[in-house]
Each structure stands twice: as C-alpha cells, then as structure tokens.
Amino acid sequence: MSDTVHPPRILVLDRGFVLIARCPDLASVALYLECTEVRCIRSWGTTEGLGQLVAGPTENTKFDAVIAREVIPVRAILRVIDVEAGKWKKLYPQH
Numbered sequence: 001m002s003d004t005v006h007p008p009r010i011l012v013l014d015r016g017f018v019l020i021a022r023c024p025d026l027a028s029v030a031l032y033l034e035c036t037e038v039r040c041i042r043s044w045g046t047t048e049g050l051g052q053l054v055a056g057p058t059e060n061t062k063f064d065a066v067i068a069r070e071v072i073p074v075r076a077i078l079r080v081i082d083v084e085a086g087k088w089k090k091l092y093p094q095h
Contacts, residue, residue, distance in 0.1 A: 008092045010041070010053060011072070012079035018050065020063070021070070022092065026080050033072045037092060040064040056087030063091075 006022040011033075013019065021035035045060025046052040053061065085092065 005094050006036070007085045008037075008083055008088050010050070010079075010081040010083060011035075011077055012050070012081070013072070013076045014078060015076075018044070019072075020053075020083070020088070020091070026074065026077065029074060031074055033074055033077065035070050035072060036068065038067040038070045039091070050081070054081060054083050054087075056084065057091070 004024075006024050008020055008022055011019045011021060011023070018041045019035070019038055020041055021038040023033055023035040026033060040063065041053070041061065042064055043060065043062040044050055044053060045058040045062060052058070057063075
C-alpha cells in the first residue's frame with residue numbers, strides 16, 4: 001500500500017461481518033481491497049440502524065481489537081459506506 005492515508009469507510013461483508021477500516025475507494029481496485037486499521041464492529045449500538053454510524057460511533061458501539069492490515073477479496077464486499085471522517089477522529093485521528 002502506498003503512503004497515502006485513506007479515509008475510514010464502513011465495509012459490509014458477506015457472512016454478516018461489518019468492518020470499519022482505512023481503505024481506498026472500491027472503484028480504484030480490482031480483485032482485492034487492502035485496508036489498514038481494521039476493526040470489526042461487533043455491536044452497532046445504534047437506534048436507527050447501520051447508517052447512523054456515518055456520523056460516528058455511538059457510546060454503545062463495540063469493536064473488536066484493531067488489525068493493522070487486512071486484504072479483503074472484493075467479491076466478499078456487499079456494501080461500502082463513506083463516513084464523516086471528522087466524527088471518527090477518536091479511532092482514526094489522522095486524515
């Protein structure tokens with residue numbers, strides 16, 4: 001991966017996994033998406049569904065431990081949600 005710091009994005013994967021990670025725009029990749037600072041969102045902690053997390057995690061959102069780098073097959077990605085990076089500064093301070 002280049003030295004570019006990508007914005008955080010929510011990735012909905014097959015088999016029910018939902019991740020938040022720094023990754024490039026999906027349109028710029030072919031077979032695999034290389035992500036950094038990957039966290040599985042264990043519990044959304046929302047009252048209005050996953051879309052509520054665009055504006056940042058709630059106090060009830062729960063995450064698994066961070067994974068430094070992960071390569072995800074594009075075929076496993078069902079949905080990519082851009083988030084308001086400034087609202088995620090606690091977990092992703094650089095942008």
